[in-house]
Amino acid sequence: MPPSILNFYPEELRTLLAQYGEKPYRADQLYAWLHEKAAVSYEEMTNLPKGLREQLERDYPLHPLRIVKELRSRRDGTRKYLFSLGDGNVIESVRMPYEHGISVCVSSQVGCHMGCRFCASTLDGLVRSLTAAEMLGQVYGIRREGEERVSHVVIMGSGEPLENYENTVRFIRQLSHPQGAQISQRNITLSTCGLVPEILKLAEEELAVTLAVSLHAPNDEKRKRLMPVANRYALRELIPACQVYFQKTGRRLTFEYALIENENDTPEDAAELAALLKGLHAHVNLIPVNAVRERNLRRPNASRVMKFQKKLEKYGINVTIRREMGADISGACGQLRKSYTETDQENGE
Ligand code: SAH
16 A cells, blocks of 8 residues: 555655646645645646645545544543544544643554553554554544544644654644644644653654643652653653753653652642652643553542642642543543444443
């Protein structure tokens, strides 16, 4: 199969169309159709010559991601979409209403092999990484479903985006391109379990995206129990890498912290976390851990969560409790899973 034409930057489209004897402005028209208007067929690109459209149809057929299922939350307007890819794999994306638009949570891989103990996406391991086109396809597919503008994108679905580095960076550049969907880089968040070399590399890309780091523990010993990646990178390497990211980009860091009863939610944990993050331009996002059927982890009650928050605040740490969205459709953090059939079973269908 030829690569999806959605992967191409405008300059790459110009090179491609030059081979067909077309002028550069044709590439810009094509780019606008694909990215600004999220077109699904060449037929609708009426300002392009018919011959060119037919040629492209033969050489680069468009395969927009197909929605195989849509689940709507009864509680909060969240929707979960299951998209099927060209090779039959199925991925999940989540649409959340935001103040003045829609926020889309995209997957970066089919499955995941980072092995975090509390996460459903990693239960069956990694199948493969997604292309930039497949990541864009999730945003464009959701955009086509409604009138509202997609204003924010979070790369927080299944997969580890920094393990799929090149495609993820291409995805971000396309998504924020002035000739394309024009989603501001400031409204894009990339969430990682903490791959140190890639965080340092990302700091050099001159992107203004927010880096969210999944921390979940105040020290290496506890982190290793929850996240195998902690065996590869110690906090004394991870935290300085985050600091470099802040220095290079000026973007305030986010640390995600899933609270698990008696594992990482005691007042001592809060004090140790505060000491770890002292002096960083950081914001902590507390997420009471979401239930995952195969995982026996307890979510602390609201008062425990509040206590943890207050303690961090006492030490001067900027902290919020993440609003839980889409939990009733298994669309919340850590609940996305690989298989379509399993999702069906989960919802009792
Ligand atoms: N691999 C990336 C992005 C995907 S996970 C990362 O690790 O950041 C997105 C976020 O959901 C991460 O912060 C992850 O730790 C969190 N998460 C995973 N399972 C969860 C669960 N059961 N409850 C709450 N948060 C969870």
